Amino acid sequence: MRLPTLLLAPAIATILIFMALPIAITTLYSVLTPAQYGGVIWQPSAEAYIRLLFERDIFDDTLAFNPDYLQILWRSVLQAGIATLLCLIIGLPTAWFIATRPPGQKSLWLMLVTVPYWVNLLVRTIALLLILRDEGPVNLALQSVGLTDAPLPLAYNNFAIGLGLVSSFLPFMILPLYAAIERFDFSLLEAAYDLHANRRKAFFSVVLPILRPGLIAGGLLVFIPGIGSYLAPDILGGGKTLMLGNLIGMQFQGSRNWPFGAALSTILMAVTLVALFIVARRAAREAA
Amino acid sequence: MALFDTRARDIRNLPGFGLTATLAVAFLYAPILFLTLYSFNAGRSISRLDGLSLRWYRAVFANEEIGRAALNSVLLAMIAASLATVMATAAALAMVRIRMRRKAGAYAVLNFPLMVPEIVTAIATLIFFSTVGLGLGFPALVIAHTTFCIPFAYLPIAARLTSMDPGLEAAAADLYARPWTRFRLITLPLLSPGVVSGWLLAFIVSLDDFIISSMLSGPGSTTLPVHIYSMLRLGITPEVNAVSSLMVAASTLVVIASGLIGRRQS
Numbered sequence: 436m437r438l439p440t441l442l443l444a445p446a447i448a449t450i451l452i453f454m455a456l457p458i459a460i461t462t463l464y465s466v467l468t469p470a471q472y473g474g475v476i477w478q479p480s481a482e483a484y485i486r487l488l489f490e491r492d493i494f495d496d497t498l499a500f501n502p503d504y505l506q507i508l509w510r511s512v513l514q515a516g517i518a519t520l521l522c523l524i525i526g527l528p529t530a531w532f533i534a535t536r537p538p539g540q541k542s543l544w545l546m547l548v549t550v551p552y553w554v555n556l557l558v559r560t561i562a563l564l565l566i567l568r569d570e571g572p573v574n575l576a577l578q579s580v581g582l583t584d585a586p587l588p589l590a591y592n593n594f595a596i597g598l599g600l601v602s603s604f605l606p607f608m609i610l611p612l613y614a615a616i617e618r619f620d621f622s623l624l625e626a627a628y629d630l631h632a633n634r635r636k637a638f639f640s641v642v643l644p645i646l647r648p649g650l651i652a653g654g655l656l657v658f659i660p661g662i663g664s665y666l667a668p669d670i671l672g673g674g675k676t677l678m679l680g681n682l683i684g685m686q687f688q689g690s691r692n693w694p695f696g697a698a699l700s701t702i703l704m705a706v707t708l709v710a711l712f713i714v715a716r717r718a719a720r721e722a723a
Numbered sequence: 724m725a726l727f728d729t730r731a732r733d734i735r736n737l738p739g740f741g742l743t744a745t746l747a748v749a750f751l752y753a754p755i756l757f758l759t760l761y762s763f764n765a766g767r768s769i770s771r772l773d774g775l776s777l778r779w780y781r782a783v784f785a786n787e788e789i790g791r792a793a794l795n796s797v798l799l800a801m802i803a804a805s806l807a808t809v810m811a812t813a814a815a816l817a818m819v820r821i822r823m824r825r826k827a828g829a830y831a832v833l834n835f836p837l838m839v840p841e842i843v844t845a846i847a848t849l850i851f852f853s854t855v856g857l858g859l860g861f862p863a864l865v866i867a868h869t870t871f872c873i874p875f876a877y878l879p880i881a882a883r884l885t886s887m888d889p890g891l892e893a894a895a896a897d898l899y900a901r902p903w904t905r906f907r908l909i910t911l912p913l914l915s916p917g918v919v920s921g922w923l924l925a926f927i928v929s930l931d932d933f934i935i936s937s938m939l940s941g942p943g944s945t946t947l948p949v950h951i952y953s954m955l956r957l958g959i960t961p962e963v964n965a966v967s968s969l970m971v972a973a974s975t976l977v978v979i980a981s982g983l984i985g986r987r988q989s
Contacts (some may be wrong), residue, residue, distance in 0.1 A: 438817075438821065439817040439821045441816035442813040442821075445810040446811060446833060446877070447829060447833070448831070448834055449869065450835055450836060451832065453836065453869075453870040454835060454836055454839065454870050455846070457844075457848050457851035458839065460847070460854055461843075461847040461850050474853060480791065486921055487957060505846060511803050514954075525746075525750075527746050527749070528739065528740040528743040528764060529743055530741075531737065532743070532744040546982065547752075548748065548810060549978070549982075550975055551751040551755065553924075553931070553974050553975075553978040554755060554974050554975065555931050555933075555971070555974060556760070556931060557951060557952060558967040559754065559755065560755065562754035562755050562758040563754045565769065565797055565939070565959055565964075566753065566754050566757050568770070569772035574758060577726050602754070604876065604928060605751065608823045619769050623942040659838075663840030663841065663842045663843065664841070665934050670955070679842075680840070680934075682936070683790045683843075684845075684846070686846075687849060688936065697850065700842070700846055700847065703842070704839070704840070707838060708774065708837070711838055
């Protein structure tokens with residue numbers, strides 16, 4: 436073998452064998468028959484995908500439409516979508532502010548934004564629950580000021596999950612946006628003003644198109660882990676509202692229906708790959 | 724005279740942006756700071772401070788299960804980070820220093836673990852190990868963690884390599900240094916900040932993982948996050964706060980070290 440091949444082989448082989456191959460096997464599992472206590476029987480079956488849409492009657496085997504799983508899927512997309520939008524609304528001004536600071540302040544701000552990302556996600560989620568609880572500091576402060584009499588239900592609902600997703604993934608939005616704004620040539624703005632553009636016009640016709648790759652990268656980095664998120668719905672939702680990640684996890688813990696879990700995971704992977712493919716193709720077209 | 728008032732037209736300083744940035748940072752830090760403060764509570768409550776003490780830290784250090792889980796986590800993170808760093812360094816040398824075909828494909832594979840949602844990695848690895856008949860437990864954890872750590876180790880190493888002057892290596896070659904000598908005496912010492920920085924990031928990413936470890940760990944190989952999660956069944960206790968604060972301290976120190984080392988000499 437040639438030297439570059441030898442150097443690359445261990446990393447590439449590890450990823451292909453222990454990540455790509457397992458995902459391929461998972462896809463295969465999604466069309467097999469579930470065994471009773473987890474695992475599969477090697478017999479082809481479309482049951483996992485049928486189950487996603489229909490409920491099979493245990494007596495006469497007829498299929499009835501069941502929107503429960505579709506609703507969980509839709510809720511996951513919606514929650515992740517709202518979190519992405521919120522991250523964008525908070526992240527764009529933040530990234531803009533950081534990128535326009537003098538060099539010394541800039542690295543301090545960048546460090547402030549980066550460090551929380553590396554703090555254990557489970558710990559961050561517990562910390563958020565701690566302040567959102569009925570007896571938490573937010574509710575205590577609201578009551579002592581007299582804004583509310585009873586604690587507001589901040590924890591164990593969709594609001595808490597959304598807040599959890601935003602705090603989990605906000606750095607993912609800020610960093611690519613920062614990188615895009617950092618590269619932005621501010622003399623283009625001078626040119627826009629010289630051509631009598633006002634601030635709004637300059638922002639929408641000059642700044643935004645140039646920032647688009649950063650916006651798309653940030654959006655994907657929030658949206659993709661958001662749909663499959665496990666800890667935020669589990670801990671902040673109090674197990675009442677499921678998202679796709681929890682539904683997948685459950686099939687390998689209590690419910691023990693591996694093919695159904697594999698089918699859900701295959702759908703999540705497919706959504707991810709389609710999103711990445713669209714972005715990659717658009718990037719390639721813009722580069723050409 | 725709006726036409727000549729450059730401040731009004733300068734969108735470098737937009738009103739409210741500084742406030743948003745400050746609030747965003749506050750939103751990221753407030754919960755963590757609150758949790759840390761309450762880990763020093765002298766009382767049993769997690770909503771009322773009854774004075775400060777190290778009581779709950781003593782409880783954490785006296786707890787053997789937490790100790791074992793922490794040891795598992797650190798050992799796992801060290802092994803996985805080391806394996807991932809060695810492979811990532813080799814891959815980065817090939818990708819950055821050697822001209823070759825199909826670089827885009829190799830790049831896509833190296834970054835693949837970053838694209839896959841964690842829950843998918845978790846259950847796919849579980850299915851894989853049960854299909855090939857390898858049991859769950861520590862070896863399975865090492866393999867899974869090494870795999871998803873590779874891109875995190877790769878990025879700082881490749882970045883460092885790209886910013887290094889290839890002229891030094893060329894000069895060594897002109898002085899008849901053999902490839903291995905050249906690598907040992909020139910490339911590796913210059914690359915070392917990137918390698919250390921990559922190792923530290925891989926270490927944290929491994930330490931951070933919950934979902935994959937919770938699917939793959941057997942009875943004796945529980946990691947610290949998996950153990951903390953199981954402690955939550957009794958609700959959030961001051962002990963949970965204390966052990967969580969220790970994890971916050973550990974990751975913060977490692978990230979800052981990684982950042983400082985990565986920036987040094989560059």
